[in-house]
Amino acid sequence: MALTAETITDTALDILSRYGLGDLSMRRLARELEVQPSALYWHVKDKQSLLVLISKSLKVEVDAACPVTADPLAAAMSLREVLLKYRDGAEIVLLGYSIAAADVTPQALSSERLGAEISQGILTLTLGAVAVEQNRRLFDIDPAGAAENFAANAAAMLAVIRSPS
Amino acid sequence: MALTAETITDTALDILSRYGLGDLSMRRLARELEVQPSALYWHVKDKQSLLVLISKSLKVEVDAACPVTADPLAAAMSLREVLLKYRDGAEIVLLGYSIAAADVTPQALSSERLGAEISQGILTLTLGAVAVEQNRRLFDIDPAGAAENFAANAAAMLAVIRSPS
DNA sequence: ACCTGAACACCGTTCAAGT
DNA sequence: ACCTGAACACCGTTCAAGT
Numbered sequence: 001m002a003l004t005a006e007t008i009t010d011t012a013l014d015i016l017s018r019y020g021l022g023d024l025s026m027r028r029l030a031r032e033l034e035v036q037p038s039a040l041y042w043h044v045k046d047k048q049s050l051l052v053l054i055s056k057s058l059k060v061e062v063d064a065a066c067p068v069t070a071d072p073l074a075a076a077m078s079l080r081e082v083l084l085k086y087r088d089g090a091e092i093v094l095l096g097y098s099i100a101a102a103d104v105t106p107q108a109l110s111s112e113r114l115g116a117e118i119s120q121g122i123l124t125l126t127l128g129a130v131a132v133e134q135n136r137r138l139f140d141i142d143p144a145g146a147a148e149n150f151a152a153n154a155a156a157m158l159a160v161i162r163s164p165s
Numbered sequence: 166m167a168l169t170a171e172t173i174t175d176t177a178l179d180i181l182s183r184y185g186l187g188d189l190s191m192r193r194l195a196r197e198l199e200v201q202p203s204a205l206y207w208h209v210k211d212k213q214s215l216l217v218l219i220s221k222s223l224k225v226e227v228d229a230a231c232p233v234t235a236d237p238l239a240a241a242m243s244l245r246e247v248l249l250k251y252r253d254g255a256e257i258v259l260l261g262y263s264i265a266a267a268d269v270t271p272q273a274l275s276s277e278r279l280g281a282e283i284s285q286g287i288l289t290l291t292l293g294a295v296a297v298e299q300n301r302r303l304f305d306i307d308p309a310g311a312a313e314n315f316a317a318n319a320a321a322m323l324a325v326i327r328s329p330s
Numbered sequence: 331a332c333c334t335g336a337a338c339a340c341c342g343t344t345c346a347a348g349t
Numbered sequence: 350a351c352c353t354g355a356a357c358a359c360c361g362t363t364c365a366a367g368t
Binding site: 168200201203208 | 351352353354355
Binding site for chain 1: 259260262263264281282283285286288289290291292293294296297300301304306314317318321322324325
């Protein structure tokens with residue numbers, strides 16, 4: 001496998017879904033790719049920028065499942081599903097969204113569609129809720145009713161759209 | 166200063182508000198307290214449990230400013246303020262809330278007062294929004310209108326209380 | 331252009347041993 | 350009971366040197 005930013009990201013995604021963020025080190029990544037750790041730094045600025053690349057990749061995955069015109073609540077649920085696929089997805093995308101919001105926000109939840117305020121609201125709610133949910137799974141705490149709970153709260157926040165103040 | 170779980174927590178809080186989570190290592194903490202790193206482990210199980218202690222301490226701080234009967238939106242704003250005081254407060258409390266929700270939730274936002282669903286909704290929204298805001302401050306990205314934005318979204322979610330479905 | 335090898339400055343945690 | 354000292358198994362990142 002030719003070493004590129006893409007192959008590095010893909011391998012990272014693989015480690016992430018299998019073992020989680022705790023096992024995603026630059027050294028571990030290098031071992032998996034059978035290169036020296038330092039080799040990674042020719043293709044990727046640092047670990048943080050790799051996490052942003054990962055965040056962008058998850059956005060693309062959500063977009064593939066959600067057209068621009070998708071119902072915002074359905075889009076938020078899709079985002080949640082994708083975040084859950086990658087063990088610590090929410091924590092990573094929280095970082096990615098902080099640094100490069102526009103590149104990480106799913107098209108169906110963009111500020112162009114929902115307005116900056118609600119777009120940010122639904123993103124931060126989703127990232128916060130799923131981050132907590134993923135932490136709980138990690139510690140074997142039962143995240144009882146997580147999906148329904150999240151759906152209800154997201155719906156409440158989105159209700160403003162159909163009845164603006 | 167006698168080494169106890171409390172003095173360790175207080176020193177951690179001090180490092181946190183001055184330098185942030187990146188500088189809060191067990192080794193750094195030990196240096197500040199003028200003991201060997203291993204000494205900390207007699208008083209505290211591990212770093213994670215220290216972060217939970219910190220989270221509980223922030224809850225107490227919010228409770229001191231917000232009576233049980235405080236307006237939920239005002240309480241959420243107070244929580245935000247306290248989280249902002251400690252550079253990476255949101256990230257830490259996100260962890261603490263995941264592990265020990267009841268011990269970390271401010272009394273004015275408890276599930277007893279608001280119901281489990283809304284309590285969790287407002288907590289995860291606050292933690293997500295402030296975590297993003299703190300990351301942005303860290304990277305010198307202007308968190309434009311963060312307070313008003315957050316207030317509007319929190320209000321939308323809390324609006325369900327006065328008009329339940 | 332792309333990668334290796336070695337180094338630097340760190341981590342969290344454990345545990346025998348001291349007092 | 351409480352702490353030291355040393356060790357273990359890691360980190361992210363840089364940089365000269367190789368091809």
